[in-house]
Amino acid sequence: MTGLYFSGTGNTKHCVEEFVRYFDSKNQTVSIETPNIDNILANEDVIILGHPTCFSNAPKIVRDYIKNHTEIFAAKKVFIIVTMGLFSGDGAGCSARILRKCGAEIIGGLHLRMPDCIGDNKMLKKTLEENKSLVKQADIKIQSAAKQLKEGKPFKEGLNLFYHIAGLFGQRLWFYGKSLSYKDKPDINVKKCTGCGLCVKNCPMKNIEKREETIIHKKRCTMCYRCVNNCPARALTILGKKIYEQCLFEKYK
Ligand SMILES: Cc1cc2nc3c(=O)[nH]c(=O)nc-3n(C[C@H](O)[C@H](O)[C@H](O)COP(=O)(O)O)c2cc1C
Ligand code: SF4
Ligand code: SF4
Structure with a gap:
């Protein structure tokens, strides 16, 4: 098994x-x-x-x-x-x-x-x-x-x-x-983003790329919320406009 x-x-x-x-x-x-x-x-x-x-x-x-x-x-x-x-x-x-x-x-x-x-x-x-x-x-x-x-x-x-x-x-x-399909997500608040690159490294779809001092996303998001919940600057959102909680399993065990 x-x-x-x-x-x-x-x-x-x-x-x-x-x-x-x-x-x-x-x-x-x-x-x-x-x-x-x-x-x-x-x-x-x-x-x-x-x-x-x-x-x-x-x-x-x-x-x-x-x-x-x-x-x-x-x-x-x-x-x-x-x-x-x-x-x-x-x-x-x-x-x-x-x-x-x-x-x-x-x-x-x-x-x-x-x-x-x-x-x-x-x-x-x-x-x-x-x-x-x-x-x-x-x-x-x-x-x-x-x-x-x-x-x-x-x-x-x-x-x-x-x-x-x-x-x-x-x-x-x-x-x-x-x-049905992959999405053109997430939305990035460029004023908050520090360019740390964590979201680029973590994305399972390689949907995020670092370009000079900022990041850009493509159209291959599976909406897993990993980047949103891990961003140290709380700079990413997908369905909403504001972060209420960064939800990660480790907090709840
Ligand atoms: C884009 C999206 C859609 C979701 N849709 C549902 C849903 O239809 N019904 C539900 O009960 N939970 C929904 N959820 C919640 C997740 O299924 C749930 O939190 C899950 O345990 C996350 O698992 P993971 O930590 O392994 O990614 C959704 C989460 C996301 C990010
Ligand atoms: S994890 Fe957040 S702060 Fe770091 S590059 Fe991505 S959006 Fe910017
Ligand atoms: S939600 Fe998941 S698939 Fe979409 S950009 Fe963020 S880490 Fe990548």
Whole structure:
């Protein structure tokens, strides 16, 4: 068993690591951003795939990763873990539908509420204690889901028709356009930016470039919020205009 994840701000990384560790502390967990992981995954029968929900869909970077690596997933057993701030409907179902087209067998799905990572939106913000409590509850659910998979009775969250309808009508129809393609983001406040280059280094899409004393972004943003939540100058925003909180998993464990 190997854990495989995409995580903008650390929530999903933590959840996949916890799940996989339950089976054997020596099990590996790797990011889809790590180079040359194809050979690690090639020899595995079971992959635990984790990703955040993005407007009730799998992030574009994850959907593209699966489509560009069909050979990795063919004939594999895949258990899907989806993290979310509030609600995803059929979060696991979104990636399951693509994975099945690659020939993967979906053995289960787990939905986990975690701290919201949209640092420039006030709506879903919680206190530090509330976020810590969310992580604790998620950890308990992870243990229970891992135990059930071990016993051959895996959680199937996100995978049936009921979830599909909830995902579609609960949210995806209204926000469908937002998750279809990569974006021309983030917005930079040039007065605040110090040109430190951290966002350039961290972006999973190589969407940000340093040009002389400033940075520019291209049109390949997957809206993971990593740059926004890590910028020391709070100079970046995406959906909002102001930073309310820099949301990073390390603060909540
Ligand atoms: C652009 C964007 C869209 C999101 N859409 C949803 C959503 O539709 N439903 C939800 O419950 N959470 C949503 N979230 C919250 C994240 O799914 C959640 O915070 C997740 O745990 C982040 O995981 P990560 O730290 O591994 O990136 C969204 C976050 C971002 C950045
Ligand atoms: S991380 Fe922030 S301060 Fe540093 S270069 Fe990027 S936008 Fe500027
Ligand atoms: S620009 Fe920022 S939000 Fe967009 S993909 Fe890169 S790190 Fe993520």
